[in-house]
Amino acid sequence: MLLVAPENFLLFAPLLPEAASGTIEPRHAVIPLREMLRRTQLLVGEVTSIDLESRTAVAEDLTGAKHEISWAQLVLSPGSVPSVIAVPGLKENAVGFKTLTDAIWLRNRVLRQLETADATLDPVRRRELLTFTFVGGGYAGVEALAEMESLVSDALHTYPSLSRQDLRWVLVEARNSLLPGLDPKLARYTEARLRRRGVEILLETWLESCVDKKVVVSAPGVEPYVSDTIVWATGQRPSPLVSGLGLATDEVGRLIVDDQIRAIGRSDVFALGDAAAVPDPDGGICPGTAQHAVRQAKVCAQNVAAALGAGQPTTFTYRNRGLAVTLGRNQGTAQVYRFTFTGVLAWLMGRSYHLLMMPGLARKVRVVADWTTAMLFPRDLSQLGSLGRRAPLE
Numbered sequence: 001m002l003l004v005a006p007e008n009f010l011l012f013a014p015l016l017p018e019a020a021s022g023t024i025e026p027r028h029a030v031i032p033l034r035e036m037l038r039r040t041q042l043l044v045g046e047v048t049s050i051d052l053e054s055r056t057a058v059a060e061d062l063t064g065a066k067h068e069i070s071w072a073q074l075v076l077s078p079g080s081v082p083s084v085i086a087v088p089g090l091k092e093n094a095v096g097f098k099t100l101t102d103a104i105w106l107r108n109r110v111l112r113q114l115e116t117a118d119a120t121l122d123p124v125r126r127r128e129l130l131t132f133t134f135v136g137g138g139y140a141g142v143e144a145l146a147e148m149e150s151l152v153s154d155a156l157h158t159y160p161s162l163s164r165q166d167l168r169w170v171l172v173e174a175r176n177s178l179l180p181g182l183d184p185k186l187a188r189y190t191e192a193r194l195r196r197r198g199v200e201i202l203l204e205t206w207l208e209s210c211v212d213k214k215v216v217v218s219a220p221g222v223e224p225y226v227s228d229t230i231v232w233a234t235g236q237r238p239s240p241l242v243s244g245l246g247l248a249t250d251e252v253g254r255l256i257v258d259d260q261i262r263a264i265g266r267s268d269v270f271a272l273g274d275a276a277a278v279p280d281p282d283g284g285i286c287p288g289t290a291q292h293a294v295r296q297a298k299v300c301a302q303n304v305a306a307a308l309g310a311g312q313p314t315t316f317t318y319r320n321r322g323l324a325v326t327l328g329r330n331q332g333t334a335q336v337y338r339f340t341f342t343g344v345l346a347w348l349m350g351r352s353y354h355l356l357m358m359p360g361l362a363r364k365v366r367v368v369a370d371w372t373t374a375m376l377f378p379r380d381l382s383q384l385g386s387l388g389r390r391a392p393l394e
């Protein structure tokens, strides 16, 4: 069994917003693959091409060397990548929120902005430094914004020269509500909570441009403004690895699979997660969530084993049980079947669920220790952005 992965860890993405806000140590949001998969050979690198006819793939390792791999059964789970649409200035000025690097960068950036604003006397420039725009009102955008706002709120009292009036948080969403797929009542609750915390929520609004960090949005009445930090938390598209195979894909480029997670017309190719269009037992296609990807992985593993002669194949029957969204300290929303919860209870439910899903006892214990520490002590506000830049020896 061989796994090709670009990092030697699995990122538990639901904890990414908390890793960004520093509620948990970023390293605790990942699980080392070599520790988790003791009987699997790991090749840290990237699959660059796949040939279905000869059942081979080429992977490039960290040294740049290419490896030709022969496979009997192929499992594709390359996830999604940010789709950068043609918004002027976007590539140059916005950052994504998908990887651990993004989360660590954002935390350091936000804290650095506070320090720079503290040292700035010009009130206009100070406001620009402390204006944060998040584009995308889905789970990633809402949770990331809520956690960062919560971090800054807690940090503010340590900067006597800064006040809430210096801060501006803007959330831009193209649809007419936040958090698609969640009970509309909970989406409205989330919107109200964020607005109460001073977040400007612009619904049915598009980012039109952000050249030189000057944000122009489609909403009438919102004047163009400078936002030093712009987070692009929307527009994911399936990894191009699956669309280039010549197999059937859906309208957004996900590989179409059957209820055994197997690509249409192939007995030896499986696909799951954000890059696959897996039939949802409740109708339609499964949403791109970790809870679905994990269940699809179990079905896929059983079917790969069956294809190799061990055991019987099975079908994907998992039904969505609900969703939880954490909104920073003690706030959240949760939906379990048709029951809805808000506030501290929902926040605790979200945390418990994430803990339950987190693989490995050691990581669970570390996360609980981080949460406990965060409840008992003030936030750690150290800004370690300079760590990535090694000073040259003179």
Ligand SMILES: Cc1cc2nc3c(=O)[nH]c(=O)nc-3n(C[C@H](O)[C@H](O)[C@H](O)COP(=O)(O)OP(=O)(O)OC[C@H]3O[C@@H](n4cnc5c(N)ncnc54)[C@H](O)[C@@H]3O)c2cc1C
Residues within 6 Å of the ligand: 004, 005, 006, 007, 013, 014, 015, 016, 017, 045, 046, 047, 048, 077, 078, 079, 080, 097, 098, 139, 140, 239, 241, 272, 273, 274, 275, 288, 289, 290, 291, 292, 293, 324
């Ligand atoms: C901020 C954030 C918060 C989220 N919160 C939740 C939540 O609370 N609950 C929930 O259920 N879901 C949540 N999700 C969604 C969830 O993370 C995804 O649905 C899930 O990770 C999809 O799993 P996947 O394996 O398909 O893709 P991924 O987890 O993205 O993994 C794909 C992996 O394949 C690698 N890869 C890509 N191309 C190649 C290649 N050519 N060669 C080798 N490797 C490659 C990628 O680098 C990546 O490591 C969240 C997502 C984000 C970004």
